[in-house]
Amino acid sequence: MHGVVDVVLDDAPEPSCAVAVDALTYAYPGCDAVLRDWSLRLPPGSRCLLSGANGAGKTTALHVIAGKTMVNEDVVRVLGRPPFHDIALTCGGELSYLGAQWRRNIGSAGADVPLQGDISARKMIEGVADVDPARRERLVKLLDVDLDWSMKALSDGQRRRVQICLGLLKPYKVLLCDEITVDLDILGRLDLLEFFKEECEVRGATIVYATHIFDGMADWMTHLAFTSNGQLKYGGAKVDIPEIQGTKHLLSTIEKWLRIDRDERRAREAAELAAPTAKKIDAASHFQTRHMAYYR
Numbered sequence: 634m635h636g637v638v639d640v641v642l643d644d645a646p647e648p649s650c651a652v653a654v655d656a657l658t659y660a661y662p663g664c665d666a667v668l669r670d671w672s673l674r675l676p677p678g679s680r681c682l683l684s685g686a687n688g689a690g691k692t693t694a695l696h697v698i699a700g701k702t703m704v705n706e707d708v709v710r711v712l713g714r715p716p717f718h719d720i721a722l723t724c725g726g727e728l729s730y731l732g733a734q735w736r737r738n739i740g741s742a743g744a745d746v747p748l749q750g751d752i753s754a755r756k757m758i759e760g761v762a763d764v765d766p767a768r769r770e771r772l773v774k775l776l777d778v779d780l781d782w783s784m785k786a787l788s789d790g791q792r793r794r795v796q797i798c799l800g801l802l803k804p805y806k807v808l809l810c811d812e813i814t815v816d817l818d819i820l821g822r823l824d825l826l827e828f829f830k831e832e833c834e835v836r837g838a839t840i841v842y843a844t845h846i847f848d849g850m851a852d853w854m855t856h857l858a859f860t861s862n863g864q865l866k867y868g869g870a871k872v873d874i875p876e877i878q879g880t881k882h883l884l885s886t887i888e889k890w891l892r893i894d895r896d897e898r899r900a901r902e903a904a905e906l907a908a909p910t911a912k913k914i915d916a917a918s919h920f921q922t923r924h925m926a927y928y929r
């Protein structure tokens with residue numbers, strides 16, 4: 634189920650999907666569209682590896698699915714509800730998002746400015762209300778968090794562990810992860826992937842995981858989504874993608890797609906250089922029809 638047009642990653646009707654994105658087009662203010670007719674449907678219990686080159690739009694897509702950016706209610710549904718408009722999805726913990734931004738904000742008063750106050754990991758983790766103490770204890774142990782850590786004096790990996798712990802405290806139904814394990818050591822990463830797998834298999838949670846690190850992902854994932862030129866270009870349920878059967882084929886298949894993506898991008902850029910006026914008109918029309926000015 635993969636080809637040169639955008640790929641819908643499941644045939645299930647929208648209400649039975651944990652995540653449903655239908656023909657999402659998104660442009661940052663004053664820019665060309667980053668995502669165009671981007672569609673994704675994931676059944677409950679699935680684990681989707683979201684892949685693509687730097688700048689392909691993975692973070693943007695996750696932001697939109699996480700309800701951090703406004704789009705029309707019928708374009709993105711999480712558990713059948715629009716994530717930007719239905720605040721209870723995130724406030725109640727059913728939808729959880731773990732991204733890179735957190736590390737810059739927590740334990741600092743802005744980028745690279747440490748907090749003067751001494752907040753402990755315990756205060757942050759035990760400060761989250763309505764959490765099952767057994768789940769909290771398990772996560773603290775799994776992530777090897779020392780509750781006495783001072784948040785202003787942590788390594789990137791330690792800070793990341795606290796972030797992940799906080800994001801997983803509530804038993805989410807949909808979890809969106811954007812390169813969250815990049816700072817973790819190998820044991821931390823593998824233990825977390827195993828925990829995620831259990832969450833999907835036992836509780837029916839659904840996880841979308843964007844990363845450039847494919848170690849352990851071939852066995853872990855149930856679905857693959859590859860973004861290129863603003864569209865979900867390759868992917869589907871793992872069982873439906875013949876190229877990636879077998880652990881070692883995931884990296885080589887994605888490498889092949891990345892090379893095609895890069896060649897196509899270079900060809901587009903060369904064409905744009907040759908006809909700059911056409912690109913300007915295209916950008917203006919995207920801006921007029923798709924400009925979304927609301928962020929969370």
Ligand SMILES: Nc1ncnc2c1ncn2[C@@H]1O[C@H](COP(=O)(O)OP(=O)(O)OP(=O)(O)O)[C@@H](O)[C@H]1O
Pocket residue numbers: 661662664667685686687688689690691692693694
């Ligand atoms: N706030 C912003 N304003 C304007 N353009 C943006 C903004 N954030 C991202 N972009 C652009 O949108 C495109 C997609 O960025 P995005 O961060 O979604 O890509 P990505 O696939 O997550 O990349 P990476 O793998 O490098 O993390 C890039 O061309 C980027 O320059």
